[in-house]
Amino acid sequence: MATVTDLWGDDPRIEIWRDGEPAADASCVMLWVQRSQRARANLVANLAVELAKELDLPVIAVFAMTPGFPSATLRSYHFMAEGLATLADDFAARRIGWQLEIGDPVERIPVAARKLGAAAVITDVNPLRIGREWRRDVADVLEVPLVAVDSDVVVPSSLFPKEEYAARTIRPKIYRVLEDYLHRIPDPLPPVESFHREGPDPLGALDAFDLDRSVAPAPDRHGGSGIARDRMRTFVAERLATYHEDRSRADIEAGTGLSPYLHFGQIAPMEVALAVRDADVSQEAKDAMFNELIVQRELSINNALRNPDYDRYEGLPDWAKKTLAAHASDPRPEVYSYEEFDDARTDDDLWNAAMTQMIHEGFMPNRLRMYWGKQILRWTESPQDAWEIAVRLNDRYFIDGRDANSYANIAWCIGGRHDRPFGPDRDIFGIVRPMGMGAMKRTFNVKRYIEQVRSRWG
DNA sequence: ATCGGCTCGCGCAA
DNA sequence: TGCGCGAAGCCGAT
Numbered sequence: 001m002a003t004v005t006d007l008w009g010d011d012p013r014i015e016i017w018r019d020g021e022p023a024a025d026a027s028c029v030m031l032w033v034q035r036s037q038r039a040r041a042n043l044v045a046n047l048a049v050e051l052a053k054e055l056d057l058p059v060i061a062v063f064a065m066t067p068g069f070p071s072a073t074l075r076s077y078h079f080m081a082e083g084l085a086t087l088a089d090d091f092a093a094r095r096i097g098w099q100l101e102i103g104d105p106v107e108r109i110p111v112a113a114r115k116l117g118a119a120a121v122i123t124d125v126n127p128l129r130i131g132r133e134w135r136r137d138v139a140d141v142l143e144v145p146l147v148a149v150d151s152d153v154v155v156p157s158s159l160f161p162k163e164e165y166a167a168r169t170i171r172p173k174i175y176r177v178l179e180d181y182l183h184r185i186p187d188p189l190p191p192v193e194s195f196h197r198e199g200p201d202p203l204g205a206l207d208a209f210d211l212d213r214s215v216a217p218a219p220d221r222h223g224g225s226g227i228a229r230d231r232m233r234t235f236v237a238e239r240l241a242t243y244h245e246d247r248s249r250a251d252i253e254a255g256t257g258l259s260p261y262l263h264f265g266q267i268a269p270m271e272v273a274l275a276v277r278d279a280d281v282s283q284e285a286k287d288a289m290f291n292e293l294i295v296q297r298e299l300s301i302n303n304a305l306r307n308p309d310y311d312r313y314e315g316l317p318d319w320a321k322k323t324l325a326a327h328a329s330d331p332r333p334e335v336y337s338y339e340e341f342d343d344a345r346t347d348d349d350l351w352n353a354a355m356t357q358m359i360h361e362g363f364m365p366n367r368l369r370m371y372w373g374k375q376i377l378r379w380t381e382s383p384q385d386a387w388e389i390a391v392r393l394n395d396r397y398f399i400d401g402r403d404a405n406s407y408a409n410i411a412w413c414i415g416g417r418h419d420r421p422f423g424p425d426r427d428i429f430g431i432v433r434p435m436g437m438g439a440m441k442r443t444f445n446v447k448r449y450i451e452q453v454r455s456r457w458g
Numbered sequence: 459a460t461c462g463g464c465t466c467g468c469g470c471a472a
Numbered sequence: 473t474g475c476g477c478g479a480a481g482c483c484g485a486t
Binding site for chain 3: 412434
């Protein structure tokens, strides 16, 4: 049989992590579910099915839920586990088996592959450092090929091999090939049905995990592909038509609210993009949505993939680090400690309201995510401190913390990433674009937003 | 209410 | 080598 490089090496959506021929006399094709935590509209599952057809084998999906993820909170794990809880049935509907492993994927995945007699392991692409280390370490000990499919972007990330400078540099490249990639993802069935089902209930398994339980599950925002799809349909039916006008408003629900679902791969960006494309709304509304869903999101993913310091202050553009250094000793109007930020105890009612929503709901409207980050820069001793505090709060409270989008957002706020310099040179910010209360008042009813948060959370 | 200038560097035209 | 213009700002002039 041919090697996986012979089979798929030229496909821009495929990464070969361990080359070789799929094992002969195997019992299944193993689908290592990591980032694409869904059974449908899943190009990873589809490649596993393609190979299974070739070999006349069943497909078994395996997820390794690690109890040891750094500073993990109950909130993000609970959301993920709610999504995983439906996967056994969702995969069964595609004749695919299911196994939930508890433990470090680097240990559990190779063991599961051996026990299940996998011909090869097919997984998803993850742009973050830890995800890439997992794939590298699994590939090192695996005895069969490991292939990853870039299933959570519309345009494959490999088409952008260099670090993109800004939205304006990646946008034309995306639109040039968008038609080639914007297609409905089918749900083909493997030739042999698997009835394999093993492992605990994921929500119950969390009881034994060492999680930070002071960050409670988000109310009214439950994980799962079905819920994600419902939310997408509601957005398209009720809010997409005015998205280009309303997207910056925090005082009404204007966005999709899909970012946590996209983060855990419970919905494919392709599904959302097609629902938007096919909706009966103005081109202006569609363009505005595509800009967020495809251009900015895939720009953030490019940043994580191509900038080795995407989650560190050092990774900011040189012009920004230079100007921030020149203003490092400027006096700050206020300086707050991490604890004061974490308690939403600044002297700014809007910032506190945004932080309060983040603490309780694991969510913040997109416009406020900018204001929130810009003020942290204004109110800390150094831009390095601002970076550390923003990342720490982000990863602690947002359901979709530790996302490529989070790092790009914080990098935009603090260090002009994907932005341009903005004169004149001013205190603290230098020529990094400032943002203050004026910009907020110009775009939405600040008082109304604060009252909404207070009525919900005191 | 609207407008220009501030400031840097990418990418394209030439 | 020159030039247009850019993730969504701010300030002052008109």
